[in-house]
Amino acid sequence: MRELVYYVAVSLDGYIAGPGGEFDAFPVEGDHMAAQIKLFPEAIPTVAADAMGINQIKATFDTVVMGWNPYAVGLPAGMTSPYQHLQQVVFSRNRTEEDIPGEHPNLELTHEDPVEVVRRLKSEPGKSIWLCGGGQLATQLSGEIDRLVLKRSPLLFGNGIPLFAPGAYQPSSFEEVSTTAFGSGVVISEYVRRRA
Structure with a gap:
């Protein structure tokens, strides 16, 4: 069965973006980039x-799921299908296709329950599914996350969008399988869900 992988950059204080959705403070230069x-x-x-x-070889992912806010980051620049090399599923309760200008290949906007959609995707053949964000969607899908890959940056945001938004989810145990520290100060850690 396919895995749902929450692969995301996060600050030391647990935020994946600033209060206004800013993410440009995360370092995009340094020795960690080649590894990513x-x-x-x-x-x-x-x-x-x-x-x-x-070369985007689809070695790990062939599908990405995300909330509207992470998706909409690229809209001002005309990026209506940011990961068009993947099957893209964007979840929104109140947006429609009319909110997406122009063409958007390989992208589906849905109002469906994210858990049901991810379970359906997991049952289909394919590579792993990348959970791109945001925190609200991660909370909704917390029970479906099989693997966490956290790119911790040496930053403090102080406020913003948390890795997981407050919500109703069961405590879950994950096991660390690898951690690599880079000269840039970024630390990439990977965790897998402990199964009963």
């Missing part, structure tokens, strides 16, 4: 990967 590109080339927006000559 090697591990998860599919998690780079298609346009950026093309410009950098990165």
